Amino acid sequence: MLAGIPDSTIQLVVTSPPYNIGKAYERRSPLTGYLEFQRKVIGECVRVLHPRGSICWQVGNFVDKKAAGSIIPLDIVLYPIFSELGLKLRNRVVWHFEHGLHCSKRLSGRYETVLWFTKSDDYHFNVDPIRVPQKYPGKKHFKGPKVGQYSCNPLGKNPGDVWTFPNVKNNHIEKTNHPCQFPLELVERFVLGMSHPDEWVLDPFAGVGTTMAAAVKHGRRGVGSELVPSYNFVARERINAAFSGTLKGRPMNRAVYDPNLAGPSMRSVPWAVSPSKEYPIHQPTQLVLLEPKARYRVRAS
Ligand SMILES: C[S@@+](CC[C@H](N)C(=O)[O-])C[C@H]1O[C@@H](n2cnc3c(N)ncnc32)[C@H](O)[C@@H]1O
Numbered sequence: 001m002l003a004g005i006p007d008s009t010i011q012l013v014v015t016s017p018p019y020n021i022g023k024a025y026e027r028r029s030p031l032t033g034y035l036e037f038q039r040k041v042i043g044e045c046v047r048v049l050h051p052r053g054s055i056c057w058q059v060g061n062f063v064d065k066k067a068a069g070s071i072i073p074l075d076i077v078l079y080p081i082f083s084e085l086g087l088k089l090r091n092r093v094v095w096h097f098e099h100g101l102h103c104s105k106r107l108s109g110r111y112e113t114v115l116w117f118t119k120s121d122d123y124h125f126n127v128d129p130i131r132v133p134q135k136y137p138g139k140k141h142f143k144g145p146k147v148g149q150y151s152c153n154p155l156g157k158n159p160g161d162v163w164t165f166p167n168v169k170n171n172h173i174e175k176t177n178h179p180c181q182f183p184l185e186l187v188e189r190f191v192l193g194m195s196h197p198d199e200w201v202l203d204p205f206a207g208v209g210t211t212m213a214a215a216v217k218h219g220r221r222g223v224g225s226e227l228v229p230s231y232n233f234v235a236r237e238r239i240n241a242a243f244s245g246t247l248k249g250r251p252m253n254r255a256v257y258d259p260n261l262a263g264p265s266m267r268s269v270p271w272a273v274s275p276s277k278e279y280p281i282h283q284p285t286q287l288v289l290l291e292p293k294a295r296y297r298v299r300a301s
Helices: 031-048 074-084 184-194 210-217 229-244
Strands: 010-015 049-059 061-064 070-073 088-096 111-118 162-164 200-203 221-224 285-289 296-300
Touching: 010 031, 010 184, 010 210, 031 049, 031 061, 031 074, 049 074, 049 088, 049 184, 061 074, 070 074, 074 088, 074 111, 111 184, 184 210, 200 210, 210 221, 210 229
Parallel strands: 010 049, 010 200, 088 162, 200 221
Antiparallel strands: 049 111, 061 070, 088 111, 285 296
16 A cells, blocks of 8 residues: 555654554564564655655554563664654654553553654644643733733643543443554644645554544545454544544543542442441542451541
């Protein structure tokens, strides 16, 4: 698919390649073979990229089971490939999410990264469409020539390089048959900040078509490839939904779920004794382990 795209025609590449960790759609290979494959795809992406264009490569960790589960952050091992191809790193965006596998031999992983590269120093970037609400919109200059005027940009602030979006798990409105699809809003930020309407956005590992759907939603053109037919089928449906304005998605800039808003029924401690004056059930509690395999006793802290 990539070989059929002419040089310098794509404004933006947003992708998440297989991580080589044994997901349903991938066959594990030694890290060197994996990097060789990535080098080929990245080389082609650079060839088709417009001189003012950007590449956003989203990855997590390779877990090396042969080395007792030690982790290799894939952005670290992929960076030299981009650098050797002459690309410039503009940001390493940390995407933080609050749910995922619970690890027992290390801290549970709660972020992945997106490396944003440009092909030249003259690249397209517009922060205005991706500004987020100011923390203190009413703040004013208290001295100097602008005293009394609002000190912050009324359009909002730069979103920074740490983004918190829920990952797409079972209850997420965007959930499909894919085990690790992008949240739409992650791609939307790149599409809006790094491309203009009508320009081409590419995802060589398209999955269920999130990148293309986000591109179409915002008036760009999308192109991508995916090996698994059932993901392609869903990708087509989502792209069609984006054309007709019915694409399901979490609105951009919606605050992440706050458990305090769930009310006491969700925040009570189910294994605590029933509510009483002495141990009100909604009070913060402390666990005391009595002996191995014994039950936990809960007391108010
Ligand atoms: C991490 S997933 C990407 C998910 C995608 N970002 C989304 O939102 O749905 C990587 C995808 O790459 C696909 N893939 C793996 N090797 C491929 C190849 N050689 N060509 C095209 N797709 C490939 C896998 O089937 C998988 O769906």
